[in-house]
Amino acid sequence: MMLRRVLNISFWVIFSIIFAIWLIDFIRVRTESDPIFCLSRETIEIEGGTAEKCTGLGYRVIHYNSDTIGIGYEFGPFWLRVRGTDSE
Secondary structure (H helix, E strand, C coil): HHHHHHHHHHHHHHHHHHHHHHHHHHHHHHHCCCEEEEECCEEEEECEEEEEECCCCCCEEEEEECCCCEEEEEEEEECCCCCCCCCC
16 A cells, blocks of 8 residues: 555656646747757758757757748657658
8 A cells, every 4th residue: 555655656746747847848939948858959951941859758849940931949749840851
């Protein structure tokens, strides 16, 4: 019974931390700021400019700086693809 309680509390603590990380980066992207919690960052050449791809815990943020696509952020699931290129 005690082990079950410890596992339950551990699950909710880990879930809360991951949710807080996701929420902080989501709010930063909505306010046109760079995300904080990136596991990997990559700059990709696209049509008319660049795109900076940031992969987090289950999500991806893409910052476009292009003449054809425009300038802005896109927040989505980790399988989100960069527009303006055939590669990921």
